[in-house]
Amino acid sequence: MDTTATTTAKADLWDGGQSPFKVSYGKLMMWIFLLSDAFTFSALLISYGMVRFSSESWPVPEEVFSAIPFTHAYMPLVFVGIMTFILILSSVTMVLAVEAGRRMDRKGVEKWMFWTIIGGVVFLSCQAWEWSHFIHGTGLGGASLSWNEYGPPGFAAFFFFITGFHGTHVFSGVVINYIIYYNTVRGVYDERGHYEMVEKVGLYWHFVDLVWVFVFTFYYLV
Amino acid sequence: MNTEENKVEVLPVDKSKIRHVIRVALILFVVTVIEFIIAFTVGSGGFRTSIFVIMTIVKAFYIVSEFMHLGHEEKGLRWMIIFPTILAIWLIIALLMEGSYVLLERSI
Numbered sequence: 001m002d003t004t005a006t007t008t009a010k011a012d013l014w015d016g017g018q019s020p021f022k023v024s025y026g027k028l029m030m031w032i033f034l035l036s037d038a039f040t041f042s043a044l045l046i047s048y049g050m051v052r053f054s055s056e057s058w059p060v061p062e063e064v065f066s067a068i069p070f071t072h073a074y075m076p077l078v079f080v081g082i083m084t085f086i087l088i089l090s091s092v093t094m095v096l097a098v099e100a101g102r103r104m105d106r107k108g109v110e111k112w113m114f115w116t117i118i119g120g121v122v123f124l125s126c127q128a129w130e131w132s133h134f135i136h137g138t139g140l141g142g143a144s145l146s147w148n149e150y151g152p153p154g155f156a157a158f159f160f161f162i163t164g165f166h167g168t169h170v171f172s173g174v175v176i177n178y179i180i181y182y183n184t185v186r187g188v189y190d191e192r193g194h195y196e197m198v199e200k201v202g203l204y205w206h207f208v209d210l211v212w213v214f215v216f217t218f219y220y221l222v
Numbered sequence: 223m224n225t226e227e228n229k230v231e232v233l234p235v236d237k238s239k240i241r242h243v244i245r246v247a248l249i250l251f252v253v254t255v256i257e258f259i260i261a262f263t264v265g266s267g268g269f270r271t272s273i274f275v276i277m278t279i280v281k282a283f284y285i286v287s288e289f290m291h292l293g294h295e296e297k298g299l300r301w302m303i304i305f306p307t308i309l310a311i312w313l314i315i316a317l318l319m320e321g322s323y324v325l326l327e328r329s330i
Contacts, residue, residue, distance in 0.1 A: 020296070020298060021295065021296045021298050021299040021302075022295070022296050022299075023295065023296070023299060028299070031299070031302075031303055034303075035302075035303055035306060035307070038307060039306075039310070042307075042310045042313065043313075046310070046313050046314050046317050046318075047317065049314065049317060049318050049321065050317040050318060050320060050321035050324075051321065052321070053318050053321030053322045053324075053325065054320075054321040054322070054324035054325045054328070055325065056325065056328075056329070060266075062261065062262075076262075077258065077261060081254070081258055084254055085251070085254070088247065088250050088251065088254070089247075091285070091289055092243060092244075092247045094289075095243050095289050096240070096243065099236075099239055099240070099243070102233075103232060103233035103234070103235070103236075104230050104231060104232055104233060105232045105233070105235075106230070106232075190230045202290075203290055206285055206286075206289045206290045207290070209285060209289075210282055210285045210286065210290075213278055213281045213282055213285065214278060214282070217257070217274050217275070217277075217278040218278075221257060221261050221274050222266075222270075222271050222274055
């Protein structure tokens with residue numbers, strides 16, 4: 001008896017009129033978008049791997065990315081480490097914004113969304129400095145899409161493509177976060193009765209953090 | 223303004239949820255710090271790379287499962303996301319092998 005009951009329940013689940021995955025349409029579509037975006041990023045990172053494997057020599061990332069603003073000290077990977085922490089922190093504040101939204105706590109959402117936006121802006125500024133330093137180089141010609149002082153041209157080209165594509169994601173994330181923040185302040189979601197938009201934009205923001213985890217490992221550490 | 227705020231009922235903070243978020247954040251921090259230490263103490267090679275890959279997957283797991291809440295979603299949704307990404311493993315194998323053969327051809 002029990003098995004028949006569950007099988008009919010399962011069939012009903014896919015008969016329409018309800019979400020078999022128990023998520024809203026918007027959240028499901030966000031997941032599907034993120035999946036396709038994950039493919040784009042894996043294609044970029046894997047082709048980076050292929051070019052690296054087909055090159056005779058490859059620069060040591062620790063030696064290339066060893067500078068830090070306002071000082072001439074040799075501090076390998078410290079700056080990119082700080083950037084990683086900033087992005088993880090802004091992911092944490094985003095989780096707290098989503099949590100506040102679930103409780104219909106508008107003040108909480110405002111506070112945590114604000115810090116998430118700040119985190120995103122700080123990260124972008126760090127990246128701008130990192131790019132500028134990388135392009136200008138250490139006095140041996142710097143780097144461009146076709147040539148760089150550190151090693152094979154693919155090294156700089158992939159750096160610009162991968163961190164640039166990720167930076168574009170961070171930038172659009174900051175813009176979307178701001179729109180959600182603005183709507184929260186205006187009380188749009190209180191009126192709507194739920195803060196699901198915060199959850200959706202939260203998914204996107206965490207994905208940006210997730211991609212950076214991979215970029216950090218495969219571009220800076222390995 | 224006040225009447226508008228009174229309409230919405232704000233639920234109290236669930237302390238255990240906040241503690242859980244902080245715990246996951248601490249794990250991410252600690253793993254990143256360990257990666258950092260390894261980057262300077264262990265010589266580069268296959269061993270170090272595999273440690274980095276494992277630690278990246280650990281971090282990715284915590285972000286996707288806890289921050290993005292996928293670990294608490296329906297089983298069907300979980301597999302819809304995870305299965306296609308597993309297929310990327312083949313692309314990694316294929317392109318990295320291809321890359322090393324290109325190098326071999328070049329050096330002949």
